[in-house]
Amino acid sequence: xxxxxxxxxxxxxxxxxxxADVAKLAGVSKSTASRALTGAGYVSDAxxxxxxxxxxxxxxxxxxxxxxxxxxxxxxxGVIMPYVTRWFFAEVLxxxxxxxxxxxxxxxxxxxxxxxxxxxxxxxxxxxxQRFDGLIAxxxxxxxxxxxxxxxxxxxxxxxxGEGGATSVVAIDDDNVSRRATxxxxxxxxxxxxxxxxxxxxxxxFVDQQRLQGYLETMATAGLSAYAEHAPSPVDLPGGYAxxxxxxxxxxxxxxxxVATCDEVAIGTIVxxxxxxxxxxxxxxxxxxxxxxxxxxxxxxxxxxxxxxxxAAAVELLVEHIRDPGLPPxxxxxQARLMMRSSTAPPPGAGSAAYLDSELGDVL
Amino acid sequence: xxxxxxxxxxxxxxxxxxxADVAKLAGVSKSTASRALTGAGYVSDAxxxxxxxxxxxxxxxxxxxxxxxxxxxxxxxGVIMPYVTRWFFAEVLxxxxxxxxxxxxxxxxxxxxxxxxxxxxxxxxxxxxQRFDGLIAxxxxxxxxxxxxxxxxxxxxxxxxGEGGATSVVAIDDDNVSRRATxxxxxxxxxxxxxxxxxxxxxxxFVDQQRLQGYLETMATAGLSAYAEHAPSPVDLPGGYAxxxxxxxxxxxxxxxxVATCDEVAIGTIVxxxxxxxxxxxxxxxxxxxxxxxxxxxxxxxxxxxxxxxxAAAVELLVEHIRDPGLPPxxxxxQARLMMRSSTAPPPGAGSAAYLDSELGDVL
DNA sequence: TTGAAAGCGATACCAG
DNA sequence: CTGGTATCGCTTTCAA
Numbered sequence: 054x055x056x057x058x059x060x061x062x063x064x065x066x067x068x069x070x071x072x073a074d075v076a077k078l079a080g081v082s083k084s085t086a087s088r089a090l091t092g093a094g095y096v097s098d099a100x101x102x103x104x105x106x107x108x109x110x111x112x113x114x115x116x117x118x119x120x121x122x123x124x125x126x127x128x129x130x131g132v133i134m135p136y137v138t139r140w141f142f143a144e145v146l147x148x149x150x151x152x153x154x155x156x157x158x159x160x161x162x163x164x165x166x167x168x169x170x171x172x173x174x175x176x177x178x179x180x181x182x183q184r185f186d187g188l189i190a191x192x193x194x195x196x197x198x199x200x201x202x203x204x205x206x207x208x209x210x211x212x213x214x215g216e217g218g219a220t221s222v223v224a225i226d227d228d229n230v231s232r233r234a235t236x237x238x239x240x241x242x243x244x245x246x247x248x249x250x251x252x253x254x255x256x257x258x259f260v261d262q263q264r265l266q267g268y269l270e271t272m273a274t275a276g277l278s279a280y281a282e283h284a285p286s287p288v289d290l291p292g293g294y295a296x297x298x299x300x301x302x303x304x305x306x307x308x309x310x311x312v313a314t315c316d317e318v319a320i321g322t323i324v325x326x327x328x329x330x331x332x333x334x335x336x337x338x339x340x341x342x343x344x345x346x347x348x349x350x351x352x353x354x355x356x357x358x359x360x361x362x363x364x365a366a367a368v369e370l371l372v373e374h375i376r377d378p379g380l381p382p383x384x385x386x387x388q389a390r391l392m393m394r395s396s397t398a399p400p401p402g403a404g405s406a407a408y409l410d411s412e413l414g415d416v417l
Numbered sequence: 418x419x420x421x422x423x424x425x426x427x428x429x430x431x432x433x434x435x436x437a438d439v440a441k442l443a444g445v446s447k448s449t450a451s452r453a454l455t456g457a458g459y460v461s462d463a464x465x466x467x468x469x470x471x472x473x474x475x476x477x478x479x480x481x482x483x484x485x486x487x488x489x490x491x492x493x494x495g496v497i498m499p500y501v502t503r504w505f506f507a508e509v510l511x512x513x514x515x516x517x518x519x520x521x522x523x524x525x526x527x528x529x530x531x532x533x534x535x536x537x538x539x540x541x542x543x544x545x546x547q548r549f550d551g552l553i554a555x556x557x558x559x560x561x562x563x564x565x566x567x568x569x570x571x572x573x574x575x576x577x578x579g580e581g582g583a584t585s586v587v588a589i590d591d592d593n594v595s596r597r598a599t600x601x602x603x604x605x606x607x608x609x610x611x612x613x614x615x616x617x618x619x620x621x622x623f624v625d626q627q628r629l630q631g632y633l634e635t636m637a638t639a640g641l642s643a644y645a646e647h648a649p650s651p652v653d654l655p656g657g658y659a660x661x662x663x664x665x666x667x668x669x670x671x672x673x674x675x676v677a678t679c680d681e682v683a684i685g686t687i688v689x690x691x692x693x694x695x696x697x698x699x700x701x702x703x704x705x706x707x708x709x710x711x712x713x714x715x716x717x718x719x720x721x722x723x724x725x726x727x728x729a730a731a732v733e734l735l736v737e738h739i740r741d742p743g744l745p746p747x748x749x750x751x752q753a754r755l756m757m758r759s760s761t762a763p764p765p766g767a768g769s770a771a772y773l774d775s776e777l778g779d780v781l
Numbered sequence: 782t783t784g785a786a787a788g789c790g791a792t793a794c795c796a797g
Numbered sequence: 798c799t800g801g802t803a804t805c806g807c808t809t810t811c812a813a
Contacts, residue, residue: 068571071790082800087792094793095798114545118491119790121482122805129525129548137510138710143502150501150528154535159548161493162526164514171518181478184493184523207432291714324714327691346502350655350688435806446784451808458809459782483806486789 070111079107090115130371131185133163133175133193139289140317140345141360145191145213148364156372161185165193176202183208187371190220191364194259209374211367215259221374223366223385225358227260230389231267234312234340234356237391239275242399243310243338246272247282249296249322250314261288261314264342268312282308286318293321301329301337309400310338316345316355323351323396334398344392354397356389363387434475443471454479494735495549497527497539497557503653504681504709505724509555509577512728520736525549529557540566547572551735554584555728558623573738575731579623585738587730587749589722591624594753595631598676598704598720601755603639606763607674607702610636611646613660613686614678625652625678628706632676646672650682657685665693665701673764674702680709680719687715687760698762708756718761720753727751 076086081100088094089104090113096104107113121127130153136142146162153160161184165172176199180188183206192214195203203210204219212222231248238246248268251261265283272281286296293313301307313319319341323333331337341348344357366385374380440450445464452458453468454477460468471477485491494517500506510526517524525548529536540563544552547570556578559567567574568583576586595612602610612632615625629647636645650660657677665671677683683705687697695701705712708721730749738744 072792073790083791084793084801085799088799091792097798100799112545114547116486116790117546117548118482118485119805120792122480122486122807123790123792125805127482137501137514138504138507140502143507146501146526147528150526151535154538154543157542159543159546160526162510162514162524164511171515174518178521179518179523181476182481182523183478184481290711294714321714324688347654350658350685436808437806447807448785448809449783452783455808461782464782480806483789484808486791487806487808489789 069116070113072113072115074111075104075107075113078111079104127159127184127186128157129159129161129185130368131161131163131180131188132191133165133180133188134191135165135167135172135193137162137164141315141343142191144360145364145367148361149189149191149368150364151361152365152368156368158186167194180206187211187375189213189364189367189371191367192258192260209371209378211371211374213363213367217382217384219382221370221383221385223363223370223387225363225387225389227263228267228270230342230356230358231264231312231314232271233389233391234342235268235271236275237340237354238310238312238338238397239271239277241310241338241397244277244400245280245282245306245308246277246310246312247284247300247308248312248314249284249286249293249300250288250318251283251285253285253287253292258288264314280308286321288315288318290317290321290324293318294325295321297322297325298329301326301331308337310397311340313339313341316341316343316348316353319353319355319396320345320347320351323353333396336401338397338400340397342389348392349394352395354394355392357392358387358389433480434477436477436479438475439468439471439477442475443467491523491548491550492521493523493525493549494732495525495527495544495552496555497529497544497552498555499529499531499536499557501526501528505679505707506555508724509728509731512725513553513555513732514728515725516729516732520732522550531558544570551575551739553577553728553731553735555731556622556624573735573742575735575738577727577731581746581748583746585734585747585749587727587734587751589727589751589753591627592631594706594720594722595628595676595678596635597753597755598706599632599635600639601704601718602674602676602702602761603635603641605674605702605761608641608764609644609646609670609672610641610674610676611648611664611672612676612678613648613650613657613664614652614682615647615649617649617651617656622652628678644672650685652679652682654681654685654688657682658689659685661686661689662693665690665695671695672701674761675704677703677705680705680707680712680717683717683719683760684709684711684715687717697760700765702761702764704761706753712756713758716759718758719756721756722751722753 072083072086076083086104089096089101132149134142150160163175165175187209190210190212210220212220214224248265251265269281272278284296284300286292311322313322319339322339326333326337333339341353341355344355348355436447436450440447450468453460453465496513498506514524527539529539551573554574554576574584576584578588612629615629616622633645636642648660648664650656675686677686683703686703690697690701697703705717705719708719712719
């Protein structure tokens, strides 16, 4: 006895034609149609053409669910990140998105803001669904428990920013980057150099820790530890602004230069300085890390990283891991480039005595 | 003859247990297990408990692909927007994301930047796949052809920002919003009021057109058409900065107040003014639209909209449309609220003659 | 209240 | 090179 299973959902793919329709129109079997369309297996050129024509004729689009079920591949990549509103993350996201688009892969977004209930749900429920062939984790900094959940999913994971360990990672060398920023300032003749940024209490991100570390070590190496000073702040523009006001306002012997943990903080610092009547770079040098979209407008000297490229590289890496699950974890380190603009200069009383940073030569 | 179809992909769901395993462990049939887990159909409490326990025991997670294939529901929502890096869009995205998370729905992101090849691919290929039960289009402003593709997909669509027409929309009344901004300035005694922002050539967004329109009409109504002036600029901070420099630098009889098309442009304007030695609000009043995260830091008076709420509302609307496909299109207009800060004041020579905007009363 | 079996729409094996 | 058929893992009908 025939049972019409369609009855309970006759509207589901209403109008959509399936591969059976294509096969019928082309006068071949479903198998052949499938082979012709996917390119897997032998099909004569003649029939392929007929099938392709039929598919076009019918506006055939394969049901991804059916394909996924049959192949075990979702053609979808998960992206999980702690912020989508911050510049770096949004840029990485776009880089990932564009790279995926080119490979015909979809992107499912998980916005896992630290400390939120949503984040917990993502780790407990959403990731377990494994609606993706692989996952890109951007600056995630998972807790031990979260990491465990992450490794429990049976799909390759690639990180952007951070250490990696068991998974592949693309990042810049954060320690080295703040070192170069600091050295640039020292090279200009500054001694009293402060570091602005990094967490306030709860969320001290790994990246910021590394950058502070690089700064401190560089100061120590230069024998400038006594001048080292750290003004913590939320890692955004208003945060940098507030921290800079605290650091600079009404103080007589303030630092002559500042290393900011990122451009947002650096720009906040510049805005604060201007408001306080402190001239940049005449009275105060500021260097950032990022090359934010606003950097040029504020003439900010910075170490440029390319988040879009990092996103694209992560996609490449992930795709390789999906193709070959046996691949060992890689650590891809991208270089940051010093962008000389005019927020840094020799310190106030330095005159011509200041010597130029070696890297400056590359630019001039 | 038995054929073991698993051979070609024995690793696919390795370790994952299916509903068959759950059923076996609970000592029931797959059907019963399914009913117990999904809550559809009759199951005795006793067996339900056993099934649920078995599922927990095995860490059972339903294969979304199989579920989708069987039910025709993907449990996934598509979000398409022209930018993910701009404040408003990123905020809406977070609002949508969080609302979806609560409803156990996934989010697939389509970043359709105007004029890019990727955008074309999204419309031609990705949307056609219909990997979602519904779509939210944020400030998309589709071309005729794009709109056609959009309507061709057999799924409900909800817009955020814009007109809507055939689809439901949540938005603020852009025309009215710039009217109120302009009236606020006029109320303070300003006459020479310029409008900054809006497209440069190619992309004149609908929203910006409406806001410019509202400004022009308000000026006309107040008999101030002669003073009206429009400085077009890219709709971002550097764009506002550049436009403001052009508008204000080295001019003797410059405007005493500016309506910016959004806060990013307004802030760019403030930064430019400060750099030029023009005091805000003493010499120049600036009002924006948005209540951007930086607005407070720049003491920006603005008409606050709540993008997160708009995103959440869009989700709500969309879910209703999915539940009941017959529902007629709705247009949900949210109110913007005037946030008085200190970037606006009576014009330079006004003294006590300036009268206060009626809306000011609400705040004081 | 439960179970058996027919789909959902594709892919991939095997035989021809 | 092509076609028949058994899956992928789940839901839903229908009969018991």
